[in-house]
Amino acid sequence: AQTVTQSQPEMSVQEAETVTLSCTYDTSESDYYLFWYKQPPSRQMILVIRQEAYKQQNATENRFSVNFQKAAKSFSLKISDSQLGDAAMYFCAYSGTSGTYKYIFGTGTRLKVLA
């Protein structure tokens, strides 16, 4: 069975600095998707970035980028030039491409941004 692990319950970053959130996963599938979702205090789940396992190039969305290491089964999120609005819970998620396309979520990392 697939698992997703986020080992950092909480992280802090100074405004305008860079922070990296860690995520590891376990799977026997060769093709899958990985995601980072942001959940601000409003509770709305917002997709931050997605990575397709068969693509070696790391995904980037403006200030957000990932370091995808397929062999190590690692998928970290880097936030550059951190802003106060980045403060939220961040969840790493896995979706397989066979069967029922279920998502498996990690337990989340709470990011605090210090002014």
Added chain:
Amino acid sequence: NAGVTQTPKFRILKIGQSMTLQCTQDMNHNYMYWYRQDPGMGLKLIYYSVGAGITDKGEVPNGYNVSRSTTEDFPLRLELAAPSQTSVYFCASSSAGAIQGHEQYFGPGTRLTVT
């Protein structure tokens, strides 16, 4: 498009009462999901559906039931509410198409308290 809508936003139930959480999406997505999020935790899958008339259990289905009579609607039924069901409930949908990369779209959540 309204996306994924959920009603109600908040609800307080007494032990043993029943209720239905409503979820509707207007994106013509085949896949729909119900999650629960306990305080400080990630999302756990309760039930999911891959199309009208087809549902299956997720990780934590006990105490819940679902139905999927139309593509748009995916209600979640709690038959005999228990304090352990106090949580925030999220409904989500996805097209599951490869082009869309299996992105899930989430509703705003329902905060349920059972006392």
